[in-house]
Amino acid sequence: MIETVHLRKEFGTKVAVHDLNLTVPLGRVTGLLGLNGAGKTTTIKILATLLRQTSGTVSVGGLDPVRQPRAVRRRINLIAGGERMVYARMTGRENLWYFGQLYDVPGRVLRPRVAELLDLVGLAEAADTRVERYSRGMAQRLSIARGLVNDPDYLLLDEPTLGLDAPIARDLRRVVAALAERGKGVLLTSHYLAEVEQLCAHVYVIGDGRHLAEGTPAELVAQTGCHRTVRVAVVELTPRVEAAARAFAPAVRIAPGGVVELSGPGDVAGALTSTIIEAGGALKGLEIAEPTLEDAILALNDRPAAVIA
Numbered sequence: 001m002i003e004t005v006h007l008r009k010e011f012g013t014k015v016a017v018h019d020l021n022l023t024v025p026l027g028r029v030t031g032l033l034g035l036n037g038a039g040k041t042t043t044i045k046i047l048a049t050l051l052r053q054t055s056g057t058v059s060v061g062g063l064d065p066v067r068q069p070r071a072v073r074r075r076i077n078l079i080a081g082g083e084r085m086v087y088a089r090m091t092g093r094e095n096l097w098y099f100g101q102l103y104d105v106p107g108r109v110l111r112p113r114v115a116e117l118l119d120l121v122g123l124a125e126a127a128d129t130r131v132e133r134y135s136r137g138m139a140q141r142l143s144i145a146r147g148l149v150n151d152p153d154y155l156l157l158d159e160p161t162l163g164l165d166a167p168i169a170r171d172l173r174r175v176v177a178a179l180a181e182r183g184k185g186v187l188l189t190s191h192y193l194a195e196v197e198q199l200c201a202h203v204y205v206i207g208d209g210r211h212l213a214e215g216t217p218a219e220l221v222a223q224t225g226c227h228r229t230v231r232v233a234v235v236e237l238t239p240r241v242e243a244a245a246r247a248f249a250p251a252v253r254i255a256p257g258g259v260v261e262l263s264g265p266g267d268v269a270g271a272l273t274s275t276i277i278e279a280g281g282a283l284k285g286l287e288i289a290e291p292t293l294e295d296a297i298l299a300l301n302d303r304p305a306a307v308i309a
């Protein structure tokens with residue numbers, strides 16, 4: 001596994017990462033979340049041997065990136081979204097062959113690996129087409145394959161779906177999930193929290209370089225005390241219906257279009273709709289929205305770090 005203990009990185013007087021303890025095991029996707037400037041990219045660069053920490057220790061499968069950078073680089077790969085990491089004038093197959101040679105992968109190993117990777121990312125049919133003719137999603141999938149050409153144990157994915165259209169991002173998520181199933185350890189940063197919720201078995205949340213919280217997405221939602229929201233749409237919001245809804249709970253809000261909204265613990269949907277019906281309201285719709293990871297992250301970032309730590 002990858003492990004950081006008391007990791008700290010300073011840039012002059014700026015402390016980008018404070019005392020971060022992080023574990024990335026094999027065989028699952030681990031998330032690293034935080035608002036802009038939280039320290040995610042700095043952490044990933046330290047793991048990838050691109051930056052050296054100010055203090056604390058890092059282990060990548062038992063290896064030290066500072067003392068054994070070459071050995072670490074053989075076991076990891078880094079893919080950053082939004083960056084062009086493949087050559088447009090070469091075919092997909094040529095790109096993978098070229099990067100494999102840069103990693104000194106022997107030809108007899110590389111040949112079947114390239115074919116397997118093209119298959120894994122769904123580019124087998126386009127293998128011999130130049131990348132300049134690929135769609136953006138195809139090029140992004142080729143970047144993932146490029147990141148696997150040295151058969152790393154760990155893959156560091158920094159915003160892999162940045163700027164991709166929804167169907168393309170969905171394809172890419174399938175590939176990422178398949179990698180963890182094949183035993184790779186994946187560390188993922190993403191601003192798309194639904195993606196993190198779907199893929200990550202464990203998530204670390206950092207804010208301003210500090211550890212704020214960690215757990216499964218569901219645990220994070222539970223820890224932050226975010227509640228489900230019940231929305232009842234009524235055909236006509238008469239003063240009587242409105243008064244009854246407001247009397248039901250002080251936290252009731254009336255949203256545009258006459259929608260009665262209430263967030264809170266427990267199951268209030270039944271009681272709230274009955275109250276509205278008893279006051280003469282006719283129902284148009286009912287929605288129960290479970291709290292999401294996004295709600296949890298926003299709640300965590302609203303709290304002072306000292307309170308959470």
Ligand SMILES: Nc1ncnc2c1ncn2[C@@H]1O[C@H](COP(=O)(O)OP(=O)(O)OP(=O)(O)O)[C@@H](O)[C@H]1O
Pocket residue numbers: 011014015016034035036037038039040041042043
């Ligand atoms: N080379 C550098 N010199 C000085 N400060 C830096 C340097 N690199 C990063 N920082 C600062 O360290 C902090 C953490 O930056 P980092 O890029 O790690 O955040 P991030 O969580 O990846 O943010 P984003 O989501 O915007 O990519 C920021 O305040 C940033 O300005």
